[in-house]
Amino acid sequence: AERLSATDVAAVFHGFAQAVERDRDLLTELDTAVGDGDHGTNLDRGMRAATEALDAAPPDTPGAVFNLVGRRLVSTVGGASGALYGTAFLRAAKAAGAASTLDAAGFAAVVRDATTGIAERGKCAAGDKTMYDVWTAASAAADAAVADGLPAVLSAASTAAGGAEQEMVPWQARRGRASYLGERSQGHRDPGAVSSRLLFDCFAAWAAT
Ligand code: ADP
Ligand code: MG
Ligand code: MG
Numbered sequence: 001a002e003r004l005s006a007t008d009v010a011a012v013f014h015g016f017a018q019a020v021e022r023d024r025d026l027l028t029e030l031d032t033a034v035g036d037g038d039h040g041t042n043l044d045r046g047m048r049a050a051t052e053a054l055d056a057a058p059p060d061t062p063g064a065v066f067n068l069v070g071r072r073l074v075s076t077v078g079g080a081s082g083a084l085y086g087t088a089f090l091r092a093a094k095a096a097g098a099a100s101t102l103d104a105a106g107f108a109a110v111v112r113d114a115t116t117g118i119a120e121r122g123k124c125a126a127g128d129k130t131m132y133d134v135w136t137a138a139s140a141a142a143d144a145a146v147a148d149g150l151p152a153v154l155s156a157a158s159t160a161a162g163g164a165e166q167e168m169v170p171w172q173a174r175r176g177r178a179s180y181l182g183e184r185s186q187g188h189r190d191p192g193a194v195s196s197r198l199l200f201d202c203f204a205a206w207a208a209t
Contacts, residue, residue, distance in 0.1 A: 006061050157200045157204070
């Protein structure tokens, strides 16, 4: 399909909640190696609350879906990722506005503003080895594919997110708890980068159906 409706975006978030539940232990193990070992449980709790809220009162627009998910994450996830994902989705909601659907350009704009929100909230930059590196890669790929239509945008964003998550493994973390490890953060996967990659995979999976 060339457009994402509110129902579509809600379905993607249900898929993301399932992926986070499936990979909760992996995310937590990755965070045990470089942080405080709560990323999987944090995000699982938050996405469970978010999907319950979506089911209880299904929003009418993609923007309202992003807004509800963002608000639930901020209120249920204590860690850095709650504030970061929360900010990302609240910015996404603003970018989506009151539109009833998102096309290729609309989705690319949503990801762009969400990515800027992460940078502002996290005071992070490209190369700091955080989830932001995955979002910037996905956003750039989405922008570059807009002329090819929505499925191409979603597929390109997912491929770029996966590439970035792998590429950053040897890097040294410069933000978040992993940065406390200094050089010892090298060689580890970043938990937030892995969960962000899962999100973009879920958008691509929607496009493939
Ligand atoms: P906490 O570190 O508070 O326990 P989580 O474990 O849920 O939070 O999330 C950790 C992830 O959040 C990291 O893997 C990283 O991707 C992201 N992160 C942490 N701090 C920052 C920051 N300042 N800027 C961008 N991303 C960050
Ligand atoms: Mg943690
Ligand atoms: Mg924590």
